[in-house]
Amino acid sequence: MSRIGKLPVAIPSGVTATLQDGSLTVKGPKGELSMTFVEDVTVSQGEDGITIKPADESKKARAMWGMQRALVANLVKGVADGFEKDLELVGVGYRAQMQGSSLKLSLGLSHDVIYDAPQGVTLACPKPTEVKISGADKQKVGQVAAEIRRFRPPEPYKGKGIKYVGEYIRRKEGKKK
Template sequence: MSRIGKKPVPVPSGVTATINGQTVEVKGPKGTLSFVLNDLVLAEKTDDGIKIDPRDESKRARSMWGMSRTMVANLIHGVSSGFEKKLEITGVGYRAQVQGQNLQLALGFSHDVLYPIPSGIQIQCPKPTEILISGIDKQQVGQIAAEIREFRPPEPYKGKGVRYAGEYIARKEGKKK
């Protein structure tokens, strides 16, 4: 039994959720998101919020149950307060800045890396070594943070590169004589 799936997803005030077949659409102050549920689960709107139940007791239906509930919870959280990822840049001369619709990264290459900012995502650089990615879609925010980190992942010897805020980098000892 899914312990997460048993709990209904509460719908806060200011957010409206509609269920049309297998599609859950959520509108809030930050925007609109929708998600198509798997055919093995059933969604219904109750007084407590949105309740997700498996259609049968198969292993596949039970595994989709908790995942579907979490996806609906992420939709509601996204349209009400949004999601945010913070990246830190470590290294001499490594920096970032937003120029129009592009994020310009100086990461020790012979050229600056230009990353076009997709629609629905806001990227800010409060400091030259800090990148703040925010948006309403959790998957998209995480994907963009991963793509930016991929340009120069942190290396284990000096720790230089782009890392998530608070990420631990296992450091290695250098060569010895």
């Protein structure tokens, strides 16, 4: 039995949720997001929030139960508060700066890398070695962070590269004489 799926998703004040024909649209101060549900779950909206239940006792329905509830919770949190990821550039000469709405990265390559964020995601550089990614859609924010990190992932010998703030890079010992 799903422990997370049993909990209803509370709708905070300032957020409206519309449920119709197997799809959910959530509007809030940070924007509007929507999703469609799989046919293995039934969704209802009540006073305590949005409740999700499995349509039957099949293994797939029980597996989808908790996942669909987590996706709904992410929609509600996204339009209410938003999501944020922080990246850190580690290395001599590694810098980031905003160039209009796009991000310019100097990563020790023969050229500067220019990254344009998709719609709904905002980029900011509070420091030259820090990039803040924020938006309402959790999946988009994480995807943008992963794409930026992919330009120069951290390497295990010196730890140089783009890493998430708070990420631990497992270090290797270098060659010995």
